[in-house]
Amino acid sequence: xxxxxxxxxxxxxxxxxxxxxxxxxxxxxxxxxxxxxxxxxxxxxxxxxxxxxxxxxxxxxxxxxxxxxxxxxxxxxxxxxxxxxxxxxxxxxxxxxxxxxxxxxxxxxxxxxxxxxxxxxxxxxxxxxxxxxxxxxxxxxxxxxxxxxxxxxxxxxxxxxxxxxxxxxxxxxxxxxxxxxxxxx
Numbered sequence: 001x002x003x004x005x006x007x008x009x010x011x012x013x014x015x016x017x018x019x020x021x022x023x024x025x026x027x028x029x030x031x032x033x034x035x036x037x038x039x040x041x042x043x044x045x046x047x048x049x050x051x052x053x054x055x056x057x058x059x060x061x062x063x064x065x066x067x068x069x070x071x072x073x074x075x076x077x078x079x080x081x082x083x084x085x086x087x088x089x090x091x092x093x094x095x096x097x098x099x100x101x102x103x104x105x106x107x108x109x110x111x112x113x114x115x116x117x118x119x120x121x122x123x124x125x126x127x128x129x130x131x132x133x134x135x136x137x138x139x140x141x142x143x144x145x146x147x148x149x150x151x152x153x154x155x156x157x158x159x160x161x162x163x164x165x166x167x168x169x170x171x172x173x174x175x176x177x178x179x180x181x182x183x184x185x
């Protein structure tokens with residue numbers, strides 16, 4: 001009985017190994033057959049028309065605000081220079097009052113600059129999150145279409161075969177779905 005069971009197990013293992021050998025090698029049609037896909041997030045963002053447009057908008061707004069603040073800083077410096085010129089003409093109390101008012105103006109300007117910078121960063125982050133949301137939808141559709149169960153970021157994987165890289169397809173689809181986005185403000 002023991003020999004019969006051993007013979008049965010041996011023939012089962014042999015049959016399984018033989019069946020594995022008879023399977024044809026994966027072809028290019030069987031792309032993503034492994035059920036695993038990989039995407040290069042840096043490449044996707046770098047070639048996303050929406051992300052490139054968003055960066056351009058951010059830089060343009062940042063440049064305009066920097067120029068505006070530079071003009072305001074120049075005005076404050078001129079006021080400071082005028083106050084210094086009047087130091088010997090004004091009484092100590094009036095001079096101290098003008099210096100105090102100028103200090104308040106400088107602090108208000110700095111606070112406004114910091115507030116604007118934070119607002120732009122927040123708006124940029126919100127818009128970037130919209131792009132990432134659209135990318136997740138695109139990847140989900142690609143994964144469903146190709147019967148992929150698991151998608152990794154390429155940066156998290158040591159070695160990647162070209163047959164499981166979904167990056168180019170994701171870029172093409174993302175640019176179709178979300179060609180442009182505006183900076184939330």
